[in-house]
Amino acid sequence: MRVPRSRWLALSAAGSLLAAACAGGSATPVPPAGSAPVDGSPGASGPTASGPAATGAIGGSVSVIGTWGGDEEEAFRAMIAPFEAETGITVEYTGTRDLNAVLTTGVASGILPDLAGLPGPGQMAEFADRGALVDLGTVLDVDEYTEQTAPAFVELGTVEGQLSGVFIKSAVKGFIWYDVEQFTGEAPATWEDLQALPNDPADSKWCVAVESEAASGWPGTDWIEDFVLRQSGPEVYDAWVAGEQAWTSPEIRGAFEAFGEVVANSFGGPDYILNTPFGEGGNPLFEEPPGCLFHHQASFITSFFQEQGGAAPEDYDFFPFPDINPEFAGSLTGAGDLFGMFNDTPQSRALMNYLVTPEAQQIWVDIGGALSGNREVTEYPDEISQRSAEALVNAEIFRFDASDLMPEAMNNAFWSAILQYVQTPGDLDRILTELDATQESAYAE
Amino acid sequence: MSDLVMAAVVVVGIPAALVGYILGVEFVLRIFPQQRRSKVRPWLWILPAGLFVFVFLIYPAIGTLIDSFKDRRSEDFVGLANYEYVFTNRDVIGAIGNNVLWLILFTALTVGFGLAIAILLDRVRYESAAKSVVFLPMAISFVAAGVIWSVVYAYDPPGSSQTGPLNAIVTGLGGNPVSWLRNGSTGTYALIVIGVWMWTGFCMVILSAGLKGISVELLEAARVDGANEWHVFRHIILPLLMPTIAVVSTTMIIIALKAFDIVYVTTNGNFGTDVLANRMYNELFNFSQFGRAAAIAIVLMLAITPILVANVRRFREQEAIR
Numbered sequence: 092m093r094v095p096r097s098r099w100l101a102l103s104a105a106g107s108l109l110a111a112a113c114a115g116g117s118a119t120p121v122p123p124a125g126s127a128p129v130d131g132s133p134g135a136s137g138p139t140a141s142g143p144a145a146t147g148a149i150g151g152s153v154s155v156i157g158t159w160g161g162d163e164e165e166a167f168r169a170m171i172a173p174f175e176a177e178t179g180i181t182v183e184y185t186g187t188r189d190l191n192a193v194l195t196t197g198v199a200s201g202i203l204p205d206l207a208g209l210p211g212p213g214q215m216a217e218f219a220d221r222g223a224l225v226d227l228g229t230v231l232d233v234d235e236y237t238e239q240t241a242p243a244f245v246e247l248g249t250v251e252g253q254l255s256g257v258f259i260k261s262a263v264k265g266f267i268w269y270d271v272e273q274f275t276g277e278a279p280a281t282w283e284d285l286q287a288l289p290n291d292p293a294d295s296k297w298c299v300a301v302e303s304e305a306a307s308g309w310p311g312t313d314w315i316e317d318f319v320l321r322q323s324g325p326e327v328y329d330a331w332v333a334g335e336q337a338w339t340s341p342e343i344r345g346a347f348e349a350f351g352e353v354v355a356n357s358f359g360g361p362d363y364i365l366n367t368p369f370g371e372g373g374n375p376l377f378e379e380p381p382g383c384l385f386h387h388q389a390s391f392i393t394s395f396f397q398e399q400g401g402a403a404p405e406d407y408d409f410f411p412f413p414d415i416n417p418e419f420a421g422s423l424t425g426a427g428d429l430f431g432m433f434n435d436t437p438q439s440r441a442l443m444n445y446l447v448t449p450e451a452q453q454i455w456v457d458i459g460g461a462l463s464g465n466r467e468v469t470e471y472p473d474e475i476s477q478r479s480a481e482a483l484v485n486a487e488i489f490r491f492d493a494s495d496l497m498p499e500a501m502n503n504a505f506w507s508a509i510l511q512y513v514q515t516p517g518d519l520d521r522i523l524t525e526l527d528a529t530q531e532s533a534y535a536e
Numbered sequence: 537m538s539d540l541v542m543a544a545v546v547v548v549g550i551p552a553a554l555v556g557y558i559l560g561v562e563f564v565l566r567i568f569p570q571q572r573r574s575k576v577r578p579w580l581w582i583l584p585a586g587l588f589v590f591v592f593l594i595y596p597a598i599g600t601l602i603d604s605f606k607d608r609r610s611e612d613f614v615g616l617a618n619y620e621y622v623f624t625n626r627d628v629i630g631a632i633g634n635n636v637l638w639l640i641l642f643t644a645l646t647v648g649f650g651l652a653i654a655i656l657l658d659r660v661r662y663e664s665a666a667k668s669v670v671f672l673p674m675a676i677s678f679v680a681a682g683v684i685w686s687v688v689y690a691y692d693p694p695g696s697s698q699t700g701p702l703n704a705i706v707t708g709l710g711g712n713p714v715s716w717l718r719n720g721s722t723g724t725y726a727l728i729v730i731g732v733w734m735w736t737g738f739c740m741v742i743l744s745a746g747l748k749g750i751s752v753e754l755l756e757a758a759r760v761d762g763a764n765e766w767h768v769f770r771h772i773i774l775p776l777l778m779p780t781i782a783v784v785s786t787t788m789i790i791i792a793l794k795a796f797d798i799v800y801v802t803t804n805g806n807f808g809t810d811v812l813a814n815r816m817y818n819e820l821f822n823f824s825q826f827g828r829a830a831a832i833a834i835v836l837m838l839a840i841t842p843i844l845v846a847n848v849r850r851f852r853e854q855e856a857i858r
Contacts, residue, residue, distance in 0.1 A: 192821035217824060302718075305804040359693040362715035365807075366691040500823035510806050514720055525626065532621075533823070535608075 152181040153438035156193060157208030157428075160186040162394065166458045173454075174445045180438045188305065191499065197433070198223045205439035209256050209429040211495035212247050213502065218431070219250035225432040227254040230440050236447055239465050243489050244427060247496075258464030259446050260455055261427035263479050264389040264492060265317040266409040268396075270376045274384055278410030282321070285413050286352070290384055293375075295358040298383035300372025301365060301509060308506030310369045311513065312494040313424070314353065314387060315505075318346035320422045321415040325488050332496045334534035338526035347523070351516050358382040361513050370395040377402045387412070389426065390479040394460040404473060411482055421487030426495055427464055500533035501526075557584065597837070604830035618831035628832070631810040634724050635839075638731070638792040638811060645732045646788050647781060650739025654747055655769070657740075667744065671737035678734070682801030685730045689716040689802075717802055723809035730798050735791065739784050746780030747773070779854060786847045793840055812836055 159167050164186050171182045187193055191210050197203040198221055209215045218224050227233075233254060237245050240258070248256040267285070273293060279285040290296045301310045320328045323342040330336040331343060338344075357364060358375050359382070373392060375382025377400045386392070396402040414420040432443055445451050449467035456463050457472050462480050471477040483489070494502045508522050561580045565573045603610045604618055622628050653670055657663045673681065690700030694712050698704040703713040716726045750773060758768050796813035803809045805818065812832055820829035 189821075192817070195821045195824065305800070307804065307806060362691060362713075362719065363693045365718040366715055498823075500825065503818065503822055507806055510718075514718075514807070 148177075148179045149437055149441055150179040151436075151438045152183055153206065153436065153442050154183045154185070154204040155206045155442070156185050156187060156190065156204040157430075158186065158188065158190050158210075159208070160188075162398075162460070166455050166460070169458060170446075170451055170454045171442070174442060174451070178438075178441055180441060182442065194218065203433035205434040205436055206430060206432050206442060209431045210499070211502070212256070212429065212491070213496055213498050215248075215256045215429055215431060216250045217499075219253065219255040223433060224250075224253075224255045225435045227257060227432060227443070230432060230435070230443050231257070231447060239447075239449065239467050241464075241466060241483070241489075243491060244464055247427075247491055248429065256429040256431045257443070257447050258427035259430050259452060260461040261425060261464045261483065262389045262391045262462055263483050264313050264424040264426055265387060265412040266390060266392075266479070267412060268373060268376065268386045268388060268392065268407055268409045269384060270381060270402075270406060271408050272406070273376070273381050279413050282349075282413050282415045285385075288384070290356075293358075293381040293384040295356055295383045296385060297353050297357045298372055298375050298386040299354060299357045299364045299513075300367035300369050301513065302368045306506060307365075308509035309494065310372065310388065311350065311509030312502075312505050313389065313492070314350045315343075315346045315509070316424050316490075316493045317387075317412050318349045318415070319343060319493070320424060320488070320490055321412065321419055322346060322349070324416065324419045325422070325490060328490050328493065332493045334497070334501070334530050338523045338530060339520075344519070344523060347512060347519060351512065351519070353387075354513055354516070364513050365510060371399045373407075374400040376400065377406060390462060390476065391460045393475060404475070409475065409478075419488060423482060423486035423489050424492060425483060425486075425489065426492035498533040501529055504529040504533070600830045600833050603826055604834045606827050606830075608825045608827050610826045610830075614827065618827045619835075621828055622831050622835055627810060628812075628815055630808060631805070631812050631815045634809065634811050635793060635795070637724055638728060638795050639789060641725070641728050642731050642735075642792040642795070643785055643788040645728070646735045646739045647743075647785050649732065649736045650743050650784065651777075651781065653736070653740045654744035655773070658744065658747055667737075667740065670740055673734045674737045676734065678797030679801050681730055681734055682798050685726075685733075685798075686717070686802055689726055691715045691718070717809070718807045720808050723803060723807045727795075727798050727802060727809055730802075731791075731795065735788065739788065742784050743777065743780055746777050750776050779850070782847070782850060786843055789843055790840055793836060 157167065164184070167184065171184075174180070175182055185204070190208065191214065194203070194207060194210070194214075198218055203223065209218070215224070227248075231254070236254075236257065244258045244261070245254075248254055248258065276288070279288065286296075288296070299310070299314075301308050303309055316328075319331060319342065322345055327336055327342045336343065354361070354364065359367070369388070370392075373386040373388065373396055376384075376386055377396075393404070393407070396407055397404065411423065414422070430443075430446060432439055447465065449463070449465045452463040452465045452468050453470065455461045456468055456470070456476070459472060459476070462471075462476065462483060466484070469480070471480055494505045497505065504526055508526055511518060511522050558581075561577065564580065565577060568576055605613055605615065607614050653667075657666050660666065676684070688700055688702055690698070691703060691713055692698050692700070694707070698707055698713055700713075700716075702716065707713055714722070717723050754772060755768055758772055763771070794813055795811050796817065799805055799809055799811050799814045800817065805811070805814045812835065816829050816832040816836070819825040819832065
């Protein structure tokens with residue numbers, strides 16, 4: 092059913108392109124539409140659209156699947172609205188919580204959306220290995236993309252020399268958030284200074300919340316990642332991501348133990364941590380009296396502060412995760428939403444070219460809760476997101492979220508390990524030994 | 537518009553195809569001698585159904601069996617490695633243990649409650665209204681039930697107001713709130729309660745129908761002969777209801793072994809609540825371990841088979857008596 096339909100669309104699109112060209116339209120930067128789905132050779136791709144205005148009318152539709160729902164879905168729809176108006180292409184977006192299942196079955200059966208959010212770099216590599224992802228080198232102007240994007244992001248989207256995924260938004264992980272009325276001191280320079288601060292007037296120093304439905308545990312993995320990077324440095328971090336650093340090694344164990352200290356001085360105790368959705372995790376910051384002094388979370392938490400915690404933008408502020416080992420000062424972890432292309436059609440090409448533009452990404456940035464993946468986006472709606480974006484650009488040592496980079500089985504086991512560790516810290520030996528066992532099978536081909 | 541065309545094709549086309557097939561069969565039968573035709577006809581009639589069963593059931597089952605001996609991408613044979621994993625991995629063994637818990641508790645409670653409610657409600661005037669209420673959860677999807685019960689089990693720290701009704705009762709009685717789903721010990725029981733809440737109504741309806749089939753004269757005769765209500769239940773109702781109870785129990789056992797949705801929606805198998813079906817889902821879709829997922833599927837299938845065989849055998853015996 093699918094192939095004839097997209098062929099037909101391609102033909103009709105070619106027709107409408109022709110019509111546009113005859114009508115004396117401007118140079119159309121989209122590659123010759125009819126040829127794209129048939130051969131998809133690199134030669135077929137022309138120069139890249141530099142902005143939404145240049146795409147011209149194409150018509151037809153493009154199917155997109157992602158994990159965004161609610162506010163994020165609205166932001167994405169706002170982002171693609173100008174594209175739809177400009178090109179006449181209808182974007183059929185479906186948000187699902189089961190992205191992994193949809194894409195894994197899709198890769199096996201060949202029934203896939205044209206474009207899709209990808210669960211993470213690990214899973215992306217899996218799909219690319221199976222030849223399911225379109226080489227974006229034939230779709231985008233790679234030089235321009237490379238120039239506009241942080242090198243770490245370009246590298247993460249590349250599998251064996253083939254650009255397979257692009258980042259259309261990003262977030263800085265591991266900021267320390269606080270209520271400006273409760274904490275008025277200077278940002279601590281080191282982790283020791285931070286731990287030495289008194290809790291007063293809050294009940295506990297930290298607020299931690301790790302519930303996130305099927306992905307419960309991930310906020311804890313962010314903690315561990317921040318500790319590994321700052322305690323033991325990028326080399327250990329990279330080896331750990333690659334499955335070459337044992338979980339039972341002193342470096343990783345040290346990170347778990349440091350997280351254990353945080354949990355021990357945390358609001359509500361283990362039951363609260365395990366049962367509280369991560370988005371509500373910062374709420375006790377703003378309660379009267381405050382439940383905790385600090386909350387550790389990525390830059391996107393601000394929208395939750397406002398919607399779940401009832402805080403106004405001037406009520407909270409952040410400082411970056413302080414340094415631990417001076418050798419690795421200025422370390423930062425971050426993450427982003429990858430986007431890949433499964434079906435090569437003129438419509439999907441046009442949308443892909445549009446999504447990587449600074450103009451498109453600016454729309455989501457303006458709505459809030461996201462940083463751009465594009466370095467040309469420098470206008471941020473408020474001071475906090477402006478500073479987040481600067482932190483991303485200025486980081487001396489930047490590393491992508493480790494758990495997202497690990498094979499999915501390892502990632503899941505990591506999440507689960509966080510839950511077990513919060514519940515029974517005394518079981519650390521067993522938990523780490525089991526992670527080692529998972530590591531052995533998850534990285535095996 | 538195309539949906540309407542499709543609907544029309546289905547409504548008109550499928551009966552036409554069926555009639556066409558039967559006529560076609562008669563046409564084909566003409567090549568057989570007269571006396572052989574009645575022997576061949578049933579085989580030809582069953583052929584389409586047989587094809588469907590083969591394509592959608594037998595063929596995939598064989599494929600799964602073969603995959604269970606292959607590696608994570610179903611490429612090379614790895615012998616029994618996947619089965620070794622299933623029976624040695626701590627998480628999978630935990631899931632098997634939970635399935636056993638489901639099997640025993642879920643089946644016993646749904647059938648037990650269903651039977652008790654059916655018999656008790658048989659004696660009251662507002663029977664159908666009460667039965668409707670008990671049956672109501674059946675109309676709710678597993679996922680929605682999972683969400684509803686997540687709220688029932690919700691936990692807030694001691695001292696704050698409790699969102700979850702269950703913890704509101706516990707704290708109202710002076711206790712401390714309990715993290716029902718996420719504490720490593722009560723999770724599976726809490727999930728089984730959700731399942732029982734959903735399926736008791738189904739058991740009740742079937743058992744109640746069986747109960748109505750027992751002749752009132754028989755019960756009256758027993759009472760006239762001096763049997764008390766317990767004797768009537770134990771020696772008349774229960775034996776006569778046994779075939780129905782067996783069918784309902786089989787259905788519940790299969791549902792217990794297939795338990796997935798509730799676990800997936802509420803805990804995703806964390807906190808010691810994993811079951812085999814959820815594990816299979818994770819191995820397949822999240823870990824890309826096709827071989828291991830297939831091995832779990834085969835284990836589940838083998839676990840269900842004896843129950844099905846017993847059921848079919850018993851069904852045959854009943855037919856023979858009739």
